[in-house]
Amino acid sequence: xxxxxxxxxxxxxxxxxxxxxxxxxxxxxxxxxxxxxxxxxxxxxxxxxxxxxxxxxxxxxxxxxxxxxxxxxxxxxxxxxxxxxxxxxxxxxxxxxxxxxxxxxxxxxxxxxxxxxxxxxxxxxxxxxxxxxxxxxxxxxxxxxxxxxxxxxxxxxxxxxxxxxxxxxxxxxxxxxxxxxxxxxxxxxxxxxxxxxxxxxxxxxxxxxxxxxxxxxxxxxxxxxxxxxxxxxxxxxxxxxxxxxxxx
Amino acid sequence: xxxxxxxxxxxxxxxxxxxxxxxxxxxxxxxxxxxxxxxxxxxxxxxxxxxxxxxxxxxxxxxxxxxxxxxxxxxxxxxxxxxxxxxxxxxxxxxxxxxxxxxxxxxxxxxxxxxxxxxxxxxxxxxxxxxxxxxxxxxxxxxxxxxxxxxxxxxxxxxxxxxxxxxxxxxxxxxxxxxxxxxxxxxxxxxxxxxxxxxxxxxxxxxxxxxxxxxxxxxxxxxxxxxxxxxxxxxxxxxxxxxxxxxxxxxxxxxxxxxxxxxxxxxxxxxxxxxxxxxxxxxxxxxxxxxxxxxxxxxxxxxxxxx
Numbered sequence: 001x002x003x004x005x006x007x008x009x010x011x012x013x014x015x016x017x018x019x020x021x022x023x024x025x026x027x028x029x030x031x032x033x034x035x036x037x038x039x040x041x042x043x044x045x046x047x048x049x050x051x052x053x054x055x056x057x058x059x060x061x062x063x064x065x066x067x068x069x070x071x072x073x074x075x076x077x078x079x080x081x082x083x084x085x086x087x088x089x090x091x092x093x094x095x096x097x098x099x100x101x102x103x104x105x106x107x108x109x110x111x112x113x114x115x116x117x118x119x120x121x122x123x124x125x126x127x128x129x130x131x132x133x134x135x136x137x138x139x140x141x142x143x144x145x146x147x148x149x150x151x152x153x154x155x156x157x158x159x160x161x162x163x164x165x166x167x168x169x170x171x172x173x174x175x176x177x178x179x180x181x182x183x184x185x186x187x188x189x190x191x192x193x194x195x196x197x198x199x200x201x202x203x204x205x206x207x208x209x210x211x212x213x214x215x216x217x218x219x220x221x222x223x224x225x226x227x228x229x230x231x232x233x234x235x236x237x238x239x240x241x242x243x244x245x246x247x248x
Numbered sequence: 249x250x251x252x253x254x255x256x257x258x259x260x261x262x263x264x265x266x267x268x269x270x271x272x273x274x275x276x277x278x279x280x281x282x283x284x285x286x287x288x289x290x291x292x293x294x295x296x297x298x299x300x301x302x303x304x305x306x307x308x309x310x311x312x313x314x315x316x317x318x319x320x321x322x323x324x325x326x327x328x329x330x331x332x333x334x335x336x337x338x339x340x341x342x343x344x345x346x347x348x349x350x351x352x353x354x355x356x357x358x359x360x361x362x363x364x365x366x367x368x369x370x371x372x373x374x375x376x377x378x379x380x381x382x383x384x385x386x387x388x389x390x391x392x393x394x395x396x397x398x399x400x401x402x403x404x405x406x407x408x409x410x411x412x413x414x415x416x417x418x419x420x421x422x423x424x425x426x427x428x429x430x431x432x433x434x435x436x437x438x439x440x441x442x443x444x445x446x447x448x449x450x451x452x453x454x455x456x457x458x459x460x461x462x463x464x465x466x467x468x469x470x471x472x473x474x475x476x477x478x479x480x481x482x483x484x485x486x487x488x489x490x491x492x493x494x495x496x497x498x499x500x501x502x503x504x505x506x507x508x509x510x511x512x513x514x515x516x517x518x519x520x521x522x523x524x525x526x527x528x529x530x531x532x533x534x535x536x537x538x539x540x541x542x543x544x545x546x547x548x549x550x551x552x553x554x555x
Contacts, residue, residue: 131273134287134315134545144550146266147273184282 067239079212084116103148108229110165126153167225172206256422270542288317311540385418400427408467458498492518
């Protein structure tokens with residue numbers, strides 16, 4: 001899966017096997033990325049030109065300077081358990097709830113939350129995935145990228161309470177795209193948002209209903225969420241973007 | 249992936265798999281209440297068809313529309329081509345109208361390649377003469393993978409009029425790149441001279457080939473392109489190379505029967521075979537839309553900077 005590029009998803013890990021060492025988005029790197037894409041074709045998943053904001057994000061092996069773990073595995077576990085309880089409180093025991101994770105790392109988070117909901121309340125809660133690549137507002141800023149997997153639970157979302165799940169909330173553009181995508185799939189009764197980390201710097205009028213940790217950051221910092229299902233370990237890491245290509 | 253899709257040989261194994269995987273995701277859109285994605289909003293796709301076609305043109309049109317692109321259909325009949333306009337002048341006209349992609353079908357092999365040198369947008373070959381038809385090969389591979397779960401090591405037998413078939417050439421190239429074992433079965437008169445250089449084996453006996461086949465692909469006898477006697481009679485062709493129920497029984501249990509369409513029922517394929525559960529002919533049409541959506545998305549969906 002190459003879907004670690006959600007807009008606003010600022011927690012991308014170094015994508016496996018893709019042009020490490022490139023600092024995408026920095027003015028110097030744009031030329032490189034663009035020419036690499038020309039040579040290599042559409043360069044799916046490879047770093048391409050992107051807007052200034054993206055330059056603050058970790059991707060493609062960008063070197064993190066002075067990175068530190070801000071959430072340990074135990075803290076992630078507790079945060080998810082708390083979110084699960086909050087969801088149960090606010091949705092009348094998880095009735096009609098559908099958890100939809102945004103690829104890549106929102107998906108295992110949605111599954112973990114669904115498991116906790118089922119464990120606490122004894123009611124099984126469907127979990128799925130909602131890829132938003134085709135709805136992004138920055139598609140034309142980069143080469144066409146591979147799609148993530150969309151898996152809407154069989155019962156659908158009409159009349160349900162959809163809880164969107166993502167790893168990091170940043171600009172809010174991923175969530176905006178997810179709302180557009182949802183609209184084409186059905187008509188939920190309500191949509192809520194759960195994120196593991198809210199790092200601020202919103203560009204759209206969007207807020208999360210459930211937050212694992214509020215993490216004040218500067219735009220030059222990089223937040224990376226690692227999850228065992230994808231990365232073999234659980235961690236949230238805050239680092240400074242070594243490519244000081246401060247956007248805008 | 250390159251900027252244009254002119255030959256199946258333009259696709260590396262990775263490119264081809266990316267298209268198939270993308271098509272797999274896009275196939276879901278067909279099952280949704282709103283069968284449309286906003287991805288290519290504001291982009292223009294021109295269908296430039298110098299040859300008759302229903303399936304392919306409609307398929308490309310549906311694919312582009314499901315991605316919200318604007319579609320302009322152009323057929324040679326009733327256009328300035330009938331007044332003698334050259335391909336190049338038509339291309340420059342399209343260029344002036346701002347076409348982001350041109351889907352071209354032409355009776356001359358190499359027409360899409362020429363066109364690619366004249367326009368800034370992406371060129372997609374929708375069939376040129378007896379040369380290639382890459383999106384057909386992609387949708388065939390997609391259909392095989394969906395039905396049989398794999399392509400690696402799949403034994404594919406392509407039967408019939410290989411000489412006039414652009415589908416056969418594209419399929420041989422693509423399926424070979426994807427790891428399938430392709431063999432051609434045809435009367436010697438309907439095999440191209442250069443077939444020895446293709447990455448496939450060649451045989452003349454259909455009955456011997458069928459038991460060792462996972463996918464049998466029947467090609468249409470293209471009578472409209474035949475300017476000489478390639479076989480004595482249609483009946484004799486049908487007896488030796490047509491797929492009827494008796495021959496279908498020689499296939500392994502899980503094997504599937506494909507046909508790119510349009511079919512000559514009773515010539516290369518019997519009606520009962522075409523309508524059997526093993527036939528994927530209708531699926532191929534459905535899958536064609538998903539695969540063409542994937543191609544258009546991957547060619548047009550990203551930035552223009554790297555094009």
